[in-house]
Amino acid sequence: SQTIHQWPATLVQPVGSPLSLECTVEGTSNPNLYWYRQAAGRGLQLLFYSVGIGQISSEVPQNLSASRPQDRQFILSSKKLLLSDSGFYLCAWSAWDTQYFGPGTRLTVL
Amino acid sequence: DAKTTQPPSMDCAEGRAANLPCNHSTISGNEYVYWYRQIHSQGPQYIIHGLKNNETNEMASLIITEDRKSSTLILPHATLRDTAVYYCIVRGPMDSNYQLIWGAGTKLIIKP
Numbered sequence: 001s002q003t004i005h006q007w008p009a010t011l012v013q014p015v016g017s018p019l020s021l022e023c024t025v026e027g028t029s030n031p032n033l034y035w036y037r038q039a040a041g042r043g044l045q046l047l048f049y050s051v052g053i054g055q056i057s058s059e060v061p062q063n064l065s066a067s068r069p070q071d072r073q074f075i076l077s078s079k080k081l082l083l084s085d086s087g088f089y090l091c092a093w094s095a096w097d098t099q100y101f102g103p104g105t106r107l108t109v110l
Numbered sequence: 111d112a113k114t115t116q117p118p119s120m121d122c123a124e125g126r127a128a129n130l131p132c133n134h135s136t137i138s139g140n141e142y143v144y145w146y147r148q149i150h151s152q153g154p155q156y157i158i159h160g161l162k163n164n165e166t167n168e169m170a171s172l173i174i175t176e177d178r179k180s181s182t183l184i185l186p187h188a189t190l191r192d193t194a195v196y197y198c199i200v201r202g203p204m205d206s207n208y209q210l211i212w213g214a215g216t217k218l219i220i221k222p
Contacts, residue, residue: 043197043212044154090153097201099210101153
């Protein structure tokens with residue numbers, strides 16, 4: 001069966017510091033991969049999606065970037081975090097049309 | 111913007127059926143209705159999806175009206191562990207890579 005991992009589970013970072021969140025998927029090949037952000041009490045906002053290695057599409061302009069160095073690895077990065085980057089970050093995968101989500105990373109920028 | 115409208119909150123007694131409504135009056139012919147739920151501080155969990163026929167799985171049933179402008183998610187025998195935020199989502203077409211457009215959802219509270 002398929003499994004999706006995210007780490008770390010929680011993260012507290014100062015404003016201006018860099019960020020790297022990692023997501024890996026097991027049990028499937030060539031999945032579509034997605035990064036979402038969720039503000040408190042809100043629905044999910046799609047940030048990036050990828051249909052293959054090195055292929056990234058951005059949905060929202062911001063100071064975040066994403067990379068897919070391997071088939072089942074998706075990384076969310078920032079060179080300098082802003083206070084507004086705080087939130088719950090979720091990675092998801094799909095093999096065709098249904099998306100399945102990881103446990104999420106709660107990021108607090110102080 | 112979200113293409114669905116849901117009540118912000120609902121209560122249901124434990125052991126009873128929970129019926130969660132969703133309006134999607136602008137849905138296109140090739141767009142699916144998806145339901146997810148999110149327990150506090152966890153990632154969303156997929157429940158069920160459908161196009162125009164009613165669907166049932168081990169978790170829930172999905173009833174879609176004939177005009178496809180609304181649907182109802184039914185949890186047949188609600189338990190305390192079903193307390194969560196339930197999201198009704200219209201999934202975009204293949205050329206948008208099946209983007210999910212999320213609203214605020216319905217907070218369902220199951221009471222003992």
